[in-house]
Amino acid sequence: MAEIVLSAFLTVVFEKLASEALKKIVRSKRIESELKKLKETLDQIQDLLNDASQKEVTNEAVKRWLNDLQHLAYDIDDLLDDFATEAVQRELTEEGGASTSMVRKLIPSCCTSFSQSNRMHAKLDDIATRLQELVEAKNNFGLSVITYEKPKIERYEAFLVDESGIFGRVDDKNKLLEKLLGDRDESGSQNFSIVPIVGMGGVGKTTLARLLYDEKKVKDHFELRAWVCVSDEFSVPNISRVIYQSVTGEKKEFEDLNLLQEALKEKLRNQLFLIVLDDVWSESYGDWEKLVGPFLAGSPGSRIIMTTRKEQLLRKLGFSHQDPLEGLSQDDALSLFAQHAFGVPNFDSHPTLRPHGDLFVKKCDGLPLALRTLGRLLRTKTDEEQWKELLDSEIWRLGNGDEIVPALRLSYNDLSASLKLLFAYCSLFPKDYEFDKEELILLWMAEGFLHQPTTNKSKQRLGLEYFEELLSRSFFQHAPNNKSLFVMHDLMNDLATFVAGEFFSRLDIEMKKEFRMQALEKHRHMSFVCETFMGHKKFKPLKGAKNLRTFLALSVGAKGSWKIFYLSNKLLNDILQELPLLRVLSLSNLTISKVPEVVGSMKHLRYLNLSGTLITHLPEYVCNLYNLQTLIVSGCDYLVKLPKSFSKLKNLQHFDMRDTPNLKMPLGIGELKSLQTLFRNIGIAITELKNLQNLHGKVCIGGLGKVENAVDAREANLSQKRFSELELDWGDEFNVFRMGTLEKEVLNELMPHNGTLEKLRIMSYRGIEFPNWVG
Numbered sequence: 001m002a003e004i005v006l007s008a009f010l011t012v013v014f015e016k017l018a019s020e021a022l023k024k025i026v027r028s029k030r031i032e033s034e035l036k037k038l039k040e041t042l043d044q045i046q047d048l049l050n051d052a053s054q055k056e057v058t059n060e061a062v063k064r065w066l067n068d069l070q071h072l073a074y075d076i077d078d079l080l081d082d083f084a085t086e087a088v089q090r091e092l093t094e095e096g097g098a099s100t101s102m103v104r105k106l107i108p109s110c111c112t113s114f115s116q117s118n119r120m121h122a123k124l125d126d127i128a129t130r131l132q133e134l135v136e137a138k139n140n141f142g143l144s145v146i147t148y149e150k151p152k153i154e155r156y157e158a159f160l161v162d163e164s165g166i167f168g169r170v171d172d173k174n175k176l177l178e179k180l181l182g183d184r185d186e187s188g189s190q191n192f193s194i195v196p197i198v199g200m201g202g203v204g205k206t207t208l209a210r211l212l213y214d215e216k217k218v219k220d221h222f223e224l225r226a227w228v229c230v231s232d233e234f235s236v237p238n239i240s241r242v243i244y245q246s247v248t249g250e251k252k253e254f255e256d257l258n259l260l261q262e263a264l265k266e267k268l269r270n271q272l273f274l275i276v277l278d279d280v281w282s283e284s285y286g287d288w289e290k291l292v293g294p295f296l297a298g299s300p301g302s303r304i305i306m307t308t309r310k311e312q313l314l315r316k317l318g319f320s321h322q323d324p325l326e327g328l329s330q331d332d333a334l335s336l337f338a339q340h341a342f343g344v345p346n347f348d349s350h351p352t353l354r355p356h357g358d359l360f361v362k363k364c365d366g367l368p369l370a371l372r373t374l375g376r377l378l379r380t381k382t383d384e385e386q387w388k389e390l391l392d393s394e395i396w397r398l399g400n401g402d403e404i405v406p407a408l409r410l411s412y413n414d415l416s417a418s419l420k421l422l423f424a425y426c427s428l429f430p431k432d433y434e435f436d437k438e439e440l441i442l443l444w445m446a447e448g449f450l451h452q453p454t455t456n457k458s459k460q461r462l463g464l465e466y467f468e469e470l471l472s473r474s475f476f477q478h479a480p481n482n483k484s485l486f487v488m489h490d491l492m493n494d495l496a497t498f499v500a501g502e503f504f505s506r507l508d509i510e511m512k513k514e515f516r517m518q519a520l521e522k523h524r525h526m527s528f529v530c531e532t533f534m535g536h537k538k539f540k541p542l543k544g545a546k547n548l549r550t551f552l553a554l555s556v557g558a559k560g561s562w563k564i565f566y567l568s569n570k571l572l573n574d575i576l577q578e579l580p581l582l583r584v585l586s587l588s589n590l591t592i593s594k595v596p597e598v599v600g601s602m603k604h605l606r607y608l609n610l611s612g613t614l615i616t617h618l619p620e621y622v623c624n625l626y627n628l629q630t631l632i633v634s635g636c637d638y639l640v641k642l643p644k645s646f647s648k649l650k651n652l653q654h655f656d657m658r659d660t661p662n663l664k665m666p667l668g669i670g671e672l673k674s675l676q677t678l679f680r681n682i683g684i685a686i687t688e689l690k691n692l693q694n695l696h697g698k699v700c701i702g703g704l705g706k707v708e709n710a711v712d713a714r715e716a717n718l719s720q721k722r723f724s725e726l727e728l729d730w731g732d733e734f735n736v737f738r739m740g741t742l743e744k745e746v747l748n749e750l751m752p753h754n755g756t757l758e759k760l761r762i763m764s765y766r767g768i769e770f771p772n773w774v775g
Contacts, residue, residue, distance in 0.1 A: 010042060010046050010073060011417075011451055012077065012448050012451050013042065013073065013076055013077055013080065014039065014042075015451055016077070016080045016081075016084065017035060017039050017080070019084070022080065022083050022084055022087060024087065025083045025084075025086055025087045025090075026083065029120060031120065031121070031124060034124050034128065035124075037128070038076070038124075038127070038128065038131065041131055041132075041135060042076075042131075044135070045069065045134075045135070045138070048138065048143040048144070051143045051144050052065070052066055052141070052143055053066075055141065055143070059141070061140075061141065062141050062143075065134065065137055065138065065141065067501065067502065068130075068134060069134055070503065071522060072127065072130050072131060072134065074524055074547070074549075075123075075127060076127055077448070078581055078604070079120075079123050079124070079127065081604055081627075082120075082603075084627075085603050085604070085626060085627060088626045088627070088650075088651075089626065165339065166204075166207060166211065166336075166368075167328060167332040167333075167335045167336045167339075167345070168328040168329055168331075168332030168333070168335075168336075169204065169207075169208055169211070172208060172325065173208065173211055173212065173215075176195060176197070176208070176212055176305075177212065177215065177217065177218070179193075179195045179303075180195060180212060180218060180221075180274070180303050180305075181217060181218070181221055182301070190292075190295075190296065191295075191296065191298055191299065191300040191301070191302060192273075192292075192295050192296075192298055192300075192301075192302035192303060192304055193302075193303060193304070194303075194304045194305075194306055194314075194317060194319075195303055195304065195305045195306070196305075196306050196307075196308065196314050196319060196322050197209055197305065197306070197307045197308075197325055198307075198308055198309070198311055198314070198322045198323075198324045198325065199309070199324045199325030199326075200309060200324070200367075201309055201369075201489075201490050201491050201494075202367040202368065202369035202370060202489070202491045203324075203325050203326070203327055203366075203367055203368065203369075204325065204367075204368040204369070205278075205279075205307040205308075205325055206278055206279065206307055206480075207368065208307075208325065209276050209278060209305050209307050210480070212305065213225065213227060213274070213276055213305070218274065221272070221274075222272050222273060222274040222302075222303075223271045223272045223273065223299075224247045224267070224268065224271045224272070224273040224274070225246070225247075225273065225274045225275075225276075226242070226243040226246035226247055226273070226274075226275045226276070227246065227275075227276045227278065227480055227481055228242045228243060228246075228275070228276065228277055228278065229278050229279060229432050229480060229481075229487075230277050230278060230279055230280045230281070230282075231279050231281065231431050231432035231490075231556075233556065234280065234281070234282030234284065234287050236257065236287055236290045236291050237257050237260065238556075239277070239291060240257065240260050240261055240264055240291065240294070241254075241260060242481075243264060243275060244260060244263060244264045244267065246481075247264075247267050247268070247273070248267055257290075261293055261294045262294075264294040265293070265294035265296075265297045266297075268294055268295060268297050268298045269297040269298070270297070270298070270299050271298055271299055271302075272298065272299040272301055272302055273295075273298050273299075273302045273303075274302070274303050274304075274305070275295070275302075275303075275304045275305070276304075276305045276306075276307075277304060277305070277306045277307070278307050278480070279307055279308070279309075279432070279490070280306055280307065280308040280310075280313065281308070281309070281310060282313060283310065283312040283313050283316070284313070285313070285316045285317070288313060288316075288317065292304075326366070327365055327366020327367055327368075328366040328368060328371070329366070330358075330361060330362070330366075333361045333364065333366050333371055334347075334357060334358065334361050336368060336371045336372065336375070337357060337360065337361050337364070337371045337374065337375045338357065338375070339375065340371070340372050340374075340375025340376050340379065341357070341375040341376075341378045341379050342379070343379075350382065352384055353382070353384060353387055356384070356387040356388065356391060357387075359391055360374060360378075360387075360390075360391065369408075369474070369489060369491060370408060372474055373408055373411045373473065373474045373475075374411055376411070376472070376473050376474060377390075377411040377414050377473065378390070408491060408492065408495050409495065409498075409499075411473065412475075412495060412499060415473075418449070418451075418452070418466065419466060419469060419470060420499070421449055422444055422449055422466055422470065423470060423475055423496055423499075424496055424499050424500045424503075424504055425443070425444065425447065425449065425500075425504060425525065426440075426476075426488060426493075426496050427493070427496035427497045427499075427500035427504045427505075427506070428504055428505075428506060428525060428526070428527040428550070428552055428554075429488065429493070429527070429554065430493075430506060430508065430527075430529055430554065430556055431488075431490050431493045432487060432490075432556065433487065433488075433554060433556055434479045434482065434485040434486065434487055435485065435486055435487070436484075436485060436486075437464075437467055437486060440463075440467065441460060441463035441464060441467060442460075442607060442629075442630045442654060443552075443584060443607060444463050444466075445459045445460065445463060445606075445629065445630075446583055446584050446606035446607035446629055446630060447525075447549065447550065447583060447584060447606075448583070448606075450462050450463050450466070458676075460676065471486070474489075474492075475488065475492055476488060476492075477489060502522050502523065503522075503523070503524045503525060504524070504525045504526075505523050505525070505526050506526070506527050506528065506529070507526060507527065507528035507529070507538070507539070507541060507542070508528065508529050521544055521545065521546060521547060522547070523545045523547065523548060524547055524548060524549050524550070525548070525549055525550035525552075525584075526542070526545065526548055526550060526551060526552070527550070527551075527552035527553075527554050528552070528553060528554065529554055529555070529556055530553055530554065530555045530565035530589065530590070531565065532564070532565060532566060533566045534565065534566065534567045534571075535571070536571060539571070539575050542575060542578065542579075543578065545578070545579070546578055546579065546580070546581070547581055548579050548581065548582060549581055549582060549583045549584065549604070550582070550583065550584040551575075551576075551579060551582055551584070551585050551586070552584060552586045553565075553586050553587055553588050553589070553590060553609075554586075555588070555589055564589070564591055565589055565590050565591065566590075566591050567590045567591060567592065569592055569593060569594060569596070572587070572590070572592055572596055573596040573597070573598060576596050576598045576599065576602075577598050580601070580602065581604055582602050582604065582605055583604050583605060583606045583607065584605075584606065584607040585599070585602070585605060585607065585608050585609070586607070586608075586609035587609065587610055587613060588609050588610070588611045588612055588613070588632075589611070589612040589613070590612075590613055591613070591614055592613050592614060592615065593613075593614045593615060593616065594615055594616075594619075595610065595615055595618065595619055595622060597619075597621060599621070599622065599625075600619070600621025600622060600624045600625070601621075601624070602625065603624075603625070603626065603627065604627060605625050605627060605628055606627055606628060606629045606630065607628075607629065607630045608622075608625070608628060608630070608631050608632070609630075609632040610631075610632065610633050610636065611632045611633060611634045611635050611636065611656070612634075612635040612636065613636055614636075614637075614638055615633075615636060615638065615639055616638045616639060616640060616641070617639065617640065617641035617642075618633065618639070618641065618642050618643055618646075619643060620643045620644065620645055622643055622649075623643050623645040623646065623648040623649060625649065626649075626650070626651065627651055628649055628651060628652055629651055629652065629653045629654065630652075630653065630654040630655075630656075631649070631652060631654070631655050631656070632654075632656040633656065633657050633660055633663070634656045634657060634658040634659050634660060634679070635658070635659045635660065636660045636663070637660070637661065637662070638662070639660050639662065639663050640662045640663060641663075642663065642666045644667075646666040646667070646668065646669075647666075647667075647668035647669075647671040647672060649672060650672070650673075650674060651674055652672050652674060652675060653674050653675060653676045653677070653694075654675075654676060654677045655672075655675060655677070655678050655679070656677075656679040657679065658679045665688075669688050669692075670687070670688035670689070670690060670691045670692060671691065672692070673691055673692065673693065673694070674694065675692050675694065675695060676694045676695060676696055676697070677695070677696065677697040677698070678692075678695060678697075678699055679697075679698060686701055686703070686704065686707055686712055686713060686716050687712060689701070689716040689717070689718070689721075690715050690716060690717070692721075693717075693720075693721075695721050695723075696721060696722040696723060696724070696756070697723065697724055697725070698723070698724060698725040698726075699721075699723055699725070699726055699727070700726075700727040700729060701716075701726070701727070701728055701729065701750070702729045702731060703729070703731050704728060704729060704730045704731065704746060704747075704750075705730040705731045705733055705734070705735065705738070705764070705766065706731070706733070707746050709742075710742070710745035710746050710748070710749045713745075713746045713747075713749035713750050714749040716749075716750065718749075718750050718751065718752045718753070719751055719752065719753055720753065721752065721753060722753050722755070722756040723752050723753065723756060723757055724756055724757065724758050724759070725757075725758060725759040725760075725761075726752050726757060726759070726760050726761070727760075727761040727762075727763065728747070728750060728760075728761070728762050728763065728765075729763040729764060730743070730763065730764040730765055730766055731764060732764065734766070738766070740766065740767050740768040741767075741768075743765065743766050743767030743768075744767040744768070744769060744770070744771055747762070747765065747767060747770065747771055747774070748771035748773070751771070751773040754773075760774075762774075
């Protein structure tokens with residue numbers, strides 16, 4: 001893992017060292033020679049990383065050396081970020097001219113203290129000493145320069161999971177269909193029965209359940225259907241809520257579980273239902289009894305499909321033994337493997353690769369997930385020597401002792417350094433966490449992971465391409481109940497956690513370990529799953545984790561569901577006081593009423609998510625965050641005020657204020673020339689758009705009924721802005737003296753770029769006719 005993070009990181013470090021703004025600061029501090037020597041040494045080490053990455057698989061000492069080197073790279077990057085921030089501070093001060101004193105007041109004390117040269121020299125001396133020690137240590141490992149050329153990745157569509165693309169499951173499907181569609185007049189104490197699908201991870205339990213769920217006979221047979229992804233937390237309220245939403249189509253909130261289950265009971269009464277409980281880990285019979293209470297109102301013959309790796313709960317429910325779902329036969333496995341490797345279920349077009357394919361299939365033990373992933377990996381390799389090389393990989397010799405399927409690790413090993421790093425970052429997500437593509441890309445960007453010096457693509461575009469690459473290789477997959485969101489298969493989540501090493505961690509995992517202060521100091525990125533009430537004990541592992549760059553609050557469950565997580569303002573402030581190096585801070589859905597003052601001194605911060613909190617205003621010290629790229633205040637019902645100095649956030653690129661009804665558009669929004677996406681239910685004024693040259697994505701433009709001439713609309717220059725969704729709103733006010741021809745002229749000048757627009761909405765338009773571009 002260390003090699004891939006390090007390789008991607010060094011690219012960022014070298015890019016920063018080459019920047020003119022940084023060079024100017026460095027010259028003023030007279031440390032050019034120190035940084036030049038540092039770069040030369042890092043250049044030498046980078047040449048050895050390919051060899052080190054191969055040897056770390058079996059050599060623990062090399063792995064530790066790479067880890068130490070990576071920690072040093074983090075520290076170098078933090079130091080360079082100090083320099084870069086000082087450069088921004090100087091530029092802002094120079095631009096301020098007469099208002100310099102006012103600008104200085106906005107600069108937090110940390111930004112003035114870190115500029116002292118003696119402190120910088122001390123940091124540089126420490127880094128140089130540690131780097132020299134690592135350079136000397138490398139001689140013990142016999143590392144040499146190995147040239148590695150990344151094969152060109154051919155783009156192809158992600159394989160659709162339908163019946164024609166599934167092999168070897170016809171008999172399994174037919175047997176289960178008989179159980180699902182059997183006689184409705186069953187004897188017994190319950191009017192529903194359980195149809196279990198038991199098997200190890202990656203064997204295809206969920207795929208088989210989805211086949212049954214989507215089968216036309218099943219849809220016609222059952223009156224109500226619901227699918228719930230349960231995972232390792234068997235939460236009766238969450239499961240009941242999802243079932244209720246599925247059978248009613250309503251997102252209704254209930255004050256307690258009793259009211260929710262009573263409502264669900266009424267919806268299921270005398271109805272023939274099918275419920276899928278996917279990926280059940282719980283062994284608690286008590287929890288099961290609480291869950292199924294409302295099911296007793298259903299019609300006899302109702303069914304529950306339960307997929308699970310564990311049989312303990314099933315035994316308590318009276319199932320003495322269950323035959324597990326087996327891996328695929330050699331022939332079926334070979335067909336599935338070939339389908340993903342060549343696009344056809346055979347080796348007719350590549351007969352010389354058939355013997356190697358047989359060996360690959362044997363190594364995958366009939367697991368469809370492994371076969372599919374490995375097949376996609378080999379689609380880009382049609383040379384026999386490449387197949388032989390992968391068959392001889394050290395990864396296969398490690399076995400399955402750590403429960404990470406070697407085929408998945410091999411596919412991960414084939415990723416570029418950048419993709420490995422981006423995938424490892426996703427280890428911060430708990431199992432079955434549904435994530436949004438754009439949200440993840442913004443996080444990658446804030447961490448500084450989206451760099452490619454040889455391209456002119458925007459970081460967001462680069463992040464999108466990286467995401468699609470991981471999706472096409474099965475590292476991500478669409479969420480079962482919401483195709484706009486994504487999840488990782490449990491085995492992929494295990495793989496991400498394994499490769500993340502000591503750099504990325506989840507607080508729920510650390511809670512299960514015996515804490516050592518020294519180990520916690522090494523953590524750089526951490527997430528935590530929110531609970532209804534959170535106290536000091538939960539965050540005890542954070543004490544000593546002073547080098548954290550990421551502090552990510554996550555909530556498990558359906559996106560957009562209404563949840564409250566109680567955390568006191570004082571406890572939060574105490575936690576953040578210990579985390580001065582944060583680049584990503586998400587406090588989403590916490591019951592905090594104000595932004596902690598310490599946030600204003602987080603000079604490295606790029607991403608701040610305050611969505612769903614109880615804050616009433618955004619304080620002035622937020623404008624000290626010179627590096628802030630993403631600010632999210634969506635769903636803040638009580639937020640009414642933004643800081644007067646909001647336009648000081650010169651690097652702000654993404655501002656999300658959706659569903660925050662009482663917040664007005666900030667004055668001077670048009671001065672934020674770096675702004676690229678602006679999410680807002682109420683429109684931005686047309687006059688603010690002139691300087692926002694990089695604006696794209698989803699935008700609402702309001703108050704068009706007040707535009708006095710078409711020239712103002714023309715200057716907005718919408719034809720050069722690449723919107724995907726555009727809403728044009730004339731507003732509620734009606735002026736009887738306005739000419740209908742003016743409305744048409746204004747709308748005509750608002751013609752958007754037609755190569756990117758997917759959705760157009762025109763509200764309260766008062767013109768007599770539409771211009772030609774509307775159609």
